[in-house]
Amino acid sequence: MSIPQSGGGPIERREQLVEYLESGCKPAADWRIGTEHEKFGYTLRTHRPLPYEGDCSIHAMLSGLSSRFDWAPVREQGKLIGLEKAGANISLEPGGQLELSGAPLETIHQTCDEVNTHLAQVKAIADEIGAGFIGLGAAPDWTHDDMPLMPKGRYALMDGYMDRVGTTGKWMMRRSCTVQVNLDFGSEADMVQKFRVALALQPVATALFANSPFWEGEINGWQSFRQRIWRDLDAARTGGLPFVFEDGMGFERYVDYALDVPMYFVYRDGEYVDALGQSFRDFLDGKLPALPGEVPTLSDWADHLTTIFPEARIKKFMEMRGADAGPWRRLCALPAFWVGLMYDQGALDAAWDLCRDWTQEDREALRHDAAKEGLAAKAPGGTMLDLARACVDIAEAGLKARARTGAGGLIPDETHFLAALKDSLARGESMADELLAKYHGEWNGDLSRIYVEHSY
Template sequence: MNDAPPLSREDLIAAMSKGIKPRAEWRIGAEHEKFGFDRTTLRRPTYDGPNGILAMLTGLQRFGWSPFEEAGHVIALERRNSEGMSASISLEPGGQFELSGAPLKDVHDICSETGQHLMEVKQVADQLNLGFLGAGFDPMWRREDVPVMPKGRYVIMRAYMPKKGSLGLDMMLRTCTIQSNLDFESEADMVLKFRTALALQPIATALFACSPFTEGRPNGFLSARANVWTDTDPDRTGMLDFVFQDGFGFERYADYALDTPMYFAKRGDRYVDLSGQSFRTFMTEGLPDLPGERATKKDWADHLTTLFPEVRLKNYLEMRGADGGPWSRICALQALWAGVLYDGAALAAAWDLVKDWDIADHERLRRDVTRLGLRAEVAGRSVRDIAVDMVTIAQRGLKNRARFSGGMVDERGYLSELEDIADSGVTPAERLLDLYHGEWEGDVSRMYRDFAY
């Protein structure tokens, strides 16, 4: 039994609207995932063992990270910075190593945090004969080759995913992404940012496309990671046509979440399998698997993390369209979205790029960029041309932000790699394919040598 008062509709909306904050308090939060591998065999590391994921988590504690356990297993680490902001290292289902960075003031701080993390990871990994690779999709290993991490929620998700789509297990076990988390100052500001970012997410997918290989061979995609999301679970993924409709706001997103089937509820260290059941019913009537209980605010917060649209609303907005990649592109994604969304003139210019697209455009573009990248088209324009405009808008936004490093350099420098990709029209995935057909002579294992962190 829990003694918390029943949830109200106002509680659901408040969980998201509490993210409203004045511009001076806006922050950027970066998240990135990476594949670990044994340097001798290139196989993904197991959780246990002398050079496993647990050994990595243990080794990193020397740098001030504190362990978090679930059912006797260390599954995450946490550390606070000098301002008291918390960052965490967590595990994706197949052992993908994720840094969820602290909310920081600018891209300079983000890149410093990322660099420190990767250097700490490399020090420990070197001692364990491990390496780490940034890419959107595992380039070599089959699903059945990937060790599964001991986290309760993943047991439930692994059982449920195949009921909803053919690629959900690939999403869990074989993909990595980079994300950017950003704030809003009002409901209206959230709506404009959500609409603009959602429409532009496929453009980011093209710019960051870095997953052209599956099981050692070209897979026909530039972003196999993005393609996975098109057949994972239609209830909780996609372009959310209602976001572009009149009246969209916190309440409408709450309705979407209420109508998305649940995965679980967590009670202590135990995950209760509620897959496919209604949060709305859990809130109002309760569910047979938790007799006498009603949904809590914590249940709602957990439920929001199980929605996977291209942009996700919690008490901030998550940009979810980019493949994993090298250190430079982790920083670049933060600069791209901060430049577009954190300056009023830039946000207005970005909305002008996409405001006339309809939902059919959004859905078609989302699918087309997985194979065509910057060669895809929407509303009579190439994605390459739109990407050039998007990067230019971001540069102007970052110039207007005027956030300088100790060397008195603003944030625009982090966009240089994206500027090159957009101007050339050649995605990172196509550059990998050129290496595969040329210098690598068809040997995808070279990727681990040439592109490991």
């Protein structure tokens, strides 16, 4: 999850909220790719999650990365809770999941190099302290009580609030992991088209990247249990955002939506002030109960936008949020999939043509069925498998049109990063299908084998 934002003076006009989002518009030459991915840490000896402190711990990981690889420490109330370097940061999810939020980069070649470097650094420190890391959408056999809560004020507030607004929020916080990509837009109209494609086709990413069929040591009946968790988390801040597909959609309409999402906190002087369930609209009027008489700053608005969790969301850029975390090839495939669809106008138009006639009922059914059935799900007018193949074909064409070379010009474009997805489509099987086949076959029901075979 995001770190506190900084900068920006008091909000004096409501229009500043719209202008903040609109300021993210960039010419296509300046569009960048920011990839974020989370992973579960565990002790090699016991396969139990890493505690925050100790010889084999989250703190030991962060300290080792900082001292060995020159990452600058980030602290909260004296506690080491993250690292930063050269536009990237390493942060902690609530249950100790380690997240790399990558720097904004020009090509997927660079993104994948960044992933490789990060995972090599993590493994170097993990090997020394007796830890391992695995990329899955949901913890396969850990319970809630197994998971520590990281020492961040934001998480303490959220943890106490989740049971008031849903049934699975604490599961999301402690026992889920994702990979996402952050992309730019050129104008309001470009944002709207990309946002609609992102929300409509997010279930395709869910199906392609599904790898969380286990929960608390049992088969859970879902291809992406991580995505199932999001369904019952907090209806006020999650879901598919039907209004995005209505006439009049733009930055101002998103601001209206965001203002109606209840607040979590206000960050002041290094501390999180409890504003749970309060209204940002009241904050604008100086009537926030948590800080009576104060009006928000632009950094407060930026913080509030990070507490909204739809399938895709906008800040000064757009985040694709529908995929389970996974192995190395899929960490590189996720940005390839969305960059291919979004960063070439011909590909973006073709992607929109796939889904422009869907109803809200179509989109919601696909969102459910993708999480439940993966590539075996039905889709409007056909099957998820056919839809996913069409999307990957469009993404491949988009990457070819981008023609961003790698390896000093030896690699003509970025299409090879789609290989993991094309392999799955050729077999008609997701990674969840592969894991279930192993569980019923060579693993003979021994789920501990997942740590041996699928860790980084």
